[in-house]
Amino acid sequence: MPNSSQDTYDVVVIGAGPVGENVADRVVAGGLTAAIVEHELVGGECSYWACMPTKALLRDAAALRAARALPAAGHAVSGGLDPAKVLARRDRFTSEWNDSGQVEWLNQAGITLVRGHGRITGTRAVTVTHTDGTTTTVQARHAVVIATGSSAHLPPIRGLADVAPWTNREAAAVRTIPNRLAIIGGGVVGSEMATAFSDLGAQVTLVSQTRLLPGVEPFAGEQVTDALRTAGVSLHLNVEATEVGRDDSGAVHLTLSDGTTVEADEVLVATGRTPNTKDLGLDHLGLTPGDWLHVDDNLAVLDDTGTPLQDSWLYAAGDVNRRALLTHHGKYQARALGDAIAARARGDKLDLSPWGRHAVTADERATTQVIFTDPEVAAVGLSAEGATAAGLKIRIVDYDLGAVSGAALHADNYRGQVRMIVDEDRDVLIGFTAVGPDVAELLHAATVAIVGEVPLDRLWHAVPAYPTMSELWLRLLETDGRDR
Template structure:
C-alpha cells in the first residue's frame, strides 16, 4: 500500500492542476491515468481540433483583404494541416507531460483506478497487477467525459466517428455526414469543409442551440457559404454502412450518403467503473457537488464523509477545459488549506469557491465566423426571472472591424441587469471576436457598473470599439 495525502483519478488538465496545487500547498499527491497523461484536451479535443481549424481561418483572413488575397495562391494543403496537428499532439506521445509530472513532484500510476474503501483507491495496471493507494486527506475524481452515441437504428454497427476519431483523422474523407449541431458538430463542419470534404450536418434543433440565436444564425450562413448542407430540425432515424459507404436516413425521408459519419450529440460521464457503489452512488452517473466541489448525493448530503471530490466535466457544472482547470485550482488550494488546519474561503468570489461556473462561464466557438460568449444569454436571464435589457450592435459598423476585413459581418450583444446596471452576459459573433471575450469576462466577474465602463476607453481603431458603441446604444 502506498500512503499519500491526495489521490487524483484522471490525469487530464483538471487532474494535473489539482495535483499541482496540492503539491504546491505542501502535500503529496498521486495521480492515476489509464490512457495518456494530458487527457482529452491535449490529444483528442482542444489542441488538435483548433490546429485543424487554424490554417483555414488564417487563409480566410488573408483573402478578406484585397492585396493579401492576391498574394495568396494555391489551396489549403490537408497533409500539411494534419502534420501541424500531429505536432500539437506530440504524435499522441505523452512523454513530455509525464516529465512535467515528475518535475512537479507528482507520483504517476498508470492503470485504471477504482474506489475500494474509505479514501482508498486500487489501481489495476495493464499487466493485471494492482497497487493500493491510501489517501490521508482526499480523493479527487477528474475522469472527464466521453462522446454519447444516441440509440439510432444501425448506428453502433456503422463504425461511427466520435470527436476522438475526427480530431485524430489521418485522411480527409471525400464525404462526411455529421450528426449534431452543437459546438463539436459546427466546428468539425467548419474544419472538414475547409479541408475539402463534402459535408452534411444533421441537427434536431437550430444550429448551436446553447448560444444566442443570432450567433448561431451567422454560423449557419457561414457554413452554407462554405458549401455545407445543413439539415436542421431533422432527426437521423437509421444508419447503414456497406461497401459504398455510410447511408443515413432522415426524418424528412431523405437519405444522405457519405464515406464517414461523425456523431456529435453530447457527452456522458466517465464514471462507469470507478467503484462509486462503494460510496452509495450509481455507476455511470454525473457527480453532483457542493460549493466546495465535494461529492454529494441526490439529497445534497456529503458522500464519503467529506473526503471525496469531483472536478471538471464529470460534475457537469461547466464542461469546458478552462473552467475545469479553474475548479481544479480552487479545489487543490482548498484541500491543502484544510490539511494545514485552515478554513477554506468559500464566500462568494472567495479564493476556494468556484463561483464563475455559476455567473461567468466563458466559451469561444472556433467556427467561421467565431462566437465568443460569457455569462447569461437573454433567454437564460429571462428563464432565471431576472429583469434585463438587451443591447445589440452591428460589428461591421465598427471602424476597427471594417479595417480588419473587407465586408466584415458580425454582431455583439450585452445583457444588462436592470436593477444593478451591471453586465450579466455578452455574446459576439464575427471574425476574430475571441479576443473581445476577456474584457467582458472581467466586467461580469467584477460586477462593474455600466456607468464605470464608460471610462474604460477602447483604443481606436480596434474591434474593441464595440464597447463604446454598445454603451452609446444603451444610452444610460
C-alpha cells in the first residue's frame, strides 16, 4: 500500500499554468491559504509549448521583414535568419523547460506546490498521486478550482495516429527544422506555424477544411492567405486530409479529399483543442470525464443538466470552461474568481454586476486576440457576422490602414485594413479588427473603447498623435460620418 498523508488549505487549485497561478495568487492576497497541484511544469502550456516559445519563433522574422520594408534599413541587412539562434532565443524564453524560476515565485507568493496528478475524491478533497506512488489528500475549506487547460485535438483521420504527428508542443519545442512540413488546420496555430516554419526555411504545405483564420473577419484571413502564398507556402483550402501514412524512408504522405497528395518530412496537427478533464475524478460528481466544464457567471461548475453542484464549491477557470481559449482571458477569469472566493470567505458582498469587480463580462463582450502571422491580425469584441447573429443593428466602418500617414511612414508599401463595428442603438463600438504589420499595439485602444462603452461622439475628442498609426481612429470616425 502506498503511503498517504493529508493537508488542509482554504483553496486547492488543480493546474499550475498561468490561470491556476493567478487564482492562487489572488486567493493568498485576499488573506487565505492555497495549494496548487501540478504534474507537469509549473507555468503550464503558455510558458513552455504555446504563447512564449511560439512568439519567440516568430519574432526574428517579423523584425527582419520590418527592416526590409524600409530602404536604408533594408540595404543594411544582409543574409537571412540563423535558425540556430532563433531556437536558442526560444530556449531562453522557456528557461530550457526548467520551471525552477516559477516554483521560486510560488514560494515567494506563499503558495504551496503539491507535485503530482490530482483527482477529486470527495467534497472539497483532491487526492494527489506523486511520482513515487505515494498519495496526499489535500482538503479545501472553501473551494477547489480546476485550471487544467487543454491539449491539442487529434482528428479521426485514417493512419494519423500511426505517423507520430506533431502538435503545438512538438512544433514549439522543435530542435531541427524539417525540410518539408505539412500542417493540418488553418486556424491560429496552423497559420502562425506556417509563418514561422516558412521563415525558418521549411517548405510548408497547409491543409484546411475552411478558409484561413475562420474565427476572424474574412478580409483579415485573406491578407494572411496572400502573404503565405507570396512566401511560398502551398495552401490547400476547403479540403480535408482523409488519410496519412509514413513510408519506409520516413516521409509522410497525406491524401486529400480532392485527390491531391502531399509529401512531407513531418506533419503538424492544428485542428483545435480538447479539455484536460479525462482523469480528474469528475465521475464522482456526476460529470462526464473528458468533456468541457460548463460554468455559471460565477465560474461555478454545473452538472450535466445545467444545475450548480451542491454548495457550489467547485469552480473552473481558463480553457476547461471553453469561454475563451486564450491565456490572457484565462488569467482575467482567474483574477476575478480568486478575488470572489476570498470575498466569500470573508463574508463580503460580491460585485457580479456587468463589468463588476467579480464579473467576467469581457469573455462575452470584449474578447481580445492577436494572431502573430505575417501580417498580424488584432481583434476585439464582435465580428460583423457575430454581431448580426446576436440580433444587433450595426454599422460597419472600414478603412485602408495603408492610407494612414503613420502606417505609410512605418513601412514602404504598407498594406492593411481596419474595421469597426458600431451598435447603432447605443452608438458605441462593439467590435474592432485590424490586419497589417505591427497592428497588435493598436488593439488596447479599441478594447478600452468597447469595455468603457465610449460613445462615438466622445471618441472624437480622443485626439490621436500625428503621425502614428493611431490616426486610423480619426479616419474611421470621419468615414463613419460621411457614410451616414
